[in-house]
Amino acid sequence: MSRTDRQADAPAPAHADAEVPAEHEVPSDLALAAEFGATTRDQWRELVAGVLRKSGREELPDPVEDALSRTVATGVRVAPLYTADDAGDLPTAVGVPGLAPFVRGSRAGGDPAVPGGWDVRQRHAHPDVAVTREAVAADLENGVTSLWLVVGDGAVPAEELGNVLADVYLDLAPVAVTGGLPAAEAFLALVEGRDDLAPGGSLGLDPLAVHAATGERQDLTCLAGVARRAAAHDGLRSVVVDATVFHDAGASVVEEIGCSLAAGVAYLRALTEGGLSVDEAFGQLEFRYGASADQFTTIAALRAARRLWDRVGGVSGASSESRAQRQHAVTSSVMTTKRDPWVNMLRTTVACFAAGVGGADVVTVQPFDAALGLPDSFSRRIARNTQSLLVEEGHLARVLDPAGGSWYVESLTDSVARAAWDWFTEIERAGGLVAALDSGLVRDRIAAAWDDRAARLATREDAITGVSEFPNLAEKLPERQPYTWSAPSGGLPKVRAAQEFEALRDAADGAQERPRVYLATLGPVARHTARATFAGNLFQAGGLATPSGDGASGLAEASTTVACICGTDKDYAESAAALAKELRAAGATQVWLAGKPDLAVEGVDGYVFAGCDALHVLRAAHEHLDLSAVMAINAPSGEGAGA
Structure with missing residues (x-):
């Protein structure tokens, strides 16, 4: 029995205004902190300064908390303490789930297509049709609610798409494809004449991501025609703003969100110039973001992205209902390691948790061995069970925006949103994303962000468990079939946090005898x-x-x-x-x-x-x-x- 079947009668997520039984009401005069004296920020600062001096710090910054602050994204620092004093400059209208500005979620309840949770989407890219067909069946029978197929050379052949999906009930399981216009055409041909497709699928067109990855301009004029054909199927979107191409190049969440907004605006222009209304154009877009193990930054980034896309919709004249950003969160490739890959299970669990709490509509957990090659059945099972555990055992989706109202999360959301909007407007002033890619503006900005991160990785301020910290020299890595496609070149690079340390490990392993210190x-x-x-x-x-x-x-x-x-x-x-x-x-x-x-x-x-x-x-x-x-x-x- 699938997760959808088991949760068909699941209760709706809890709402702030739900009626509470009288016997469970909390007395309004309950003083939870009555035994504790009031403490001011200045008193806290004095105590912190004392501890820092005892640790050998002679010169302390003013204010002292700057010594404990850290950078999490370009222009965004996290302080060690947040109180009500920090709420003064924050926007008061964060709204409620399902209503503008959608900070607290794009839906007022769970996804109607996936009762009790978010859409669990598994990625498939194996070129062997029989292997992929078997893997697809295993996923859908064991908790996965939608499919993501990579179509093209070295992955699922476009002409075999029908065979891969032969056993799939397309009225129950949404399908998203990646592979440009050939993949979109293959899927549209497969479903031509049907009017019962499960909502939530995607044709995956993203020419600007191809431009970013290859450095070559792409044609956007075809988007409107494909979008009109997609509109014949309820809930099928034609365009994906895949911001992971920026994430994988080393962007912080600020660059990732800012570039996604610029790409989204470029697609809106192309679609409306092709004859779609503003609301129709908004309804054709899905956004894909990387979710990292930096839990709170990921939560804040997803919330900030929805807020900013609503702002774009407001100035574009879109209706309030169409401005909700549909988000697909994918666990980060940048954080994934080749060495001690088992630790990736922990990283992806934290990232999946953050994506769910952050309000993503769709979540993909990459298998723990993704950096080594094509995943096997075990790693795919662990990936899907990670989500099943959080949804079914942890009941994570039963509460909407559980991080909302936290002074820390709201402040971080606001900081990310402001920095990302500044970057987006800089791109627009440069002539839009196409011009910013051609001029090197995007590359240089992302390179600077990655240089900052690389410096923290080199000093192990940002530690990588199993790689830069606590390595296991006796480990035996699992063997995986290598990927058969060629990585795009000529545009933005692809980086991983562990790559420099792993190159050193590879060199040491390649010596005839283990080198020693x-x-x-x-x-x-x-x-x-x-x-x-x-x-x-x-x-x-x-x-x-x-x-x-x-x-x-x-x-x-x-x-x-x-x-x-x-x-x-x-x-x-x-x-x-x-x-x-x-x-x-x-x-x-x-x-x-x-x-x-x-x-x-x-x-x-x-x-x-x-x-x-x-x-x-x-x-x-x-x-x-x-x-x-x-x-x-x-x-x-x-x-x-x-x-």
């Missing part, structure tokens, strides 16, 4: 274990084994010329310079020290510490161990993973 410890275990553990974790992130020993005694047995001294500051002052000399006498030609540079130990080549540029350290060690040539040989030519 010897950890030369000072003093008893209690004194050196903290820094030895830290240094070992850092060097292992580059695929380097880290045998250890007392002083220089174990260097010869470690069979390496790179060493790292580990101990306490007191031990360093007494013995580190002498140990560095002993290590060099024993054959070490590169010596690191686990500690900060202000220790200034004679004979040391560099320092490893929390916040150091780990990639710089690892590349220097690799070069010294003559692994750079191996890295060049193992460098990938391109990847096919991603949405």
